[in-house]
Amino acid sequence: MKLQVLGCDGGIGGSAQRTTALRLDDDILIDAGSGVGDLSLDALAAIGDVFLTHAHLDHIAFLPLLIDAVGERRRRPLTVHAPEEVLAALRQHIFNDAIWPDFSRIPSPAQAFMRYRPLAVGEAVVLGGRTITALPVAHTVPAVGYRIDSGRASYVFSGDTGPGPAFWQAVEAIDNLAALIVECAFPDRERALAEVSRHFCPTLLAEALALLQRPCALYITHLKPGLADQTMAEIATVLAARQPRRLAKGMTFEF
Numbered sequence: 001m002k003l004q005v006l007g008c009d010g011g012i013g014g015s016a017q018r019t020t021a022l023r024l025d026d027d028i029l030i031d032a033g034s035g036v037g038d039l040s041l042d043a044l045a046a047i048g049d050v051f052l053t054h055a056h057l058d059h060i061a062f063l064p065l066l067i068d069a070v071g072e073r074r075r076r077p078l079t080v081h082a083p084e085e086v087l088a089a090l091r092q093h094i095f096n097d098a099i100w101p102d103f104s105r106i107p108s109p110a111q112a113f114m115r116y117r118p119l120a121v122g123e124a125v126v127l128g129g130r131t132i133t134a135l136p137v138a139h140t141v142p143a144v145g146y147r148i149d150s151g152r153a154s155y156v157f158s159g160d161t162g163p164g165p166a167f168w169q170a171v172e173a174i175d176n177l178a179a180l181i182v183e184c185a186f187p188d189r190e191r192a193l194a195e196v197s198r199h200f201c202p203t204l205l206a207e208a209l210a211l212l213q214r215p216c217a218l219y220i221t222h223l224k225p226g227l228a229d230q231t232m233a234e235i236a237t238v239l240a241a242r243q244p245r246r247l248a249k250g251m252t253f254e255f
């Protein structure tokens with residue numbers, strides 16, 4: 001199984017910055033931020049399932065454009081997996097025939113370009129031997145993280161989250177955990193903003209990671225453009241023992 005980083009920045013601001021999107025093999029997306037826009041038409045058409053962590057724009061912005069670009073080229077609908085509250089937000093605020101067409105009814109309700117599949121926290125979806133499980137996180141809106149399990153190893157992606165014990169308990173229980181990709185949106189001088197927007201800053205992340213005994217590789221994602229170097233330097237100090245690495249667009253993991 002191959003996991004490729006299409007985008008992992010906490011915003012835009014340059015030709016190298018792309019918001020969150022991960023591609024699992026050729027056919028699954030985890031989030032659909034602006035990183036999706038670098039895929040070719042053929043690569044876009046190969047996407048069959050999209051798992052969303054939450055409905056914030058930096059994680060869904062390119063989903064409407066993806067469906068529009070390749071809906072007619074696909075033989076079966078694109079399936080969008082997410083908690084019911086996230087799907088409801090998409091229906092109400094994006095695919096509402098005002099911002100964007102309701103592609104769950106186009107070209108016809110019986111043979112639509114996309115379909116919604118609600119996913120409960122803790123629920124696992126198995127697609128071609130790959131198991132994707134929604135994990136509890138704590139953000140300002142309904143959100144989940146995901147465990148991606150090849151059968152041999154698991155990678156965990158936090159999506160957007162601030163402190164909360166449920167996520168760490170769920171990660172601790174993963175016996176084949178290989179890596180954790182966790183967000184850290186802000187540097188420590190913006191700790192108050194991190195707390196109110198329910199993101200991590202380095203000291204909050206270090207406090208949370210103290211709850212995780214299980215060893216694993218640690219990758220940092222969702223750094224704010226312009227503040228990324230500073231934030232990573234702070235993380236390197238407070239989490240030195242875990243040898244954190246910065247996630248980067250183009251990285252590919254085989255597991």
Ligand SMILES: [Zn+2]
Pocket residue numbers: 054056139160
């Ligand atoms: Zn968010």
Ligand SMILES: [Zn+2]
Pocket residue numbers: 010056058059160222
């Ligand atoms: Zn975000």
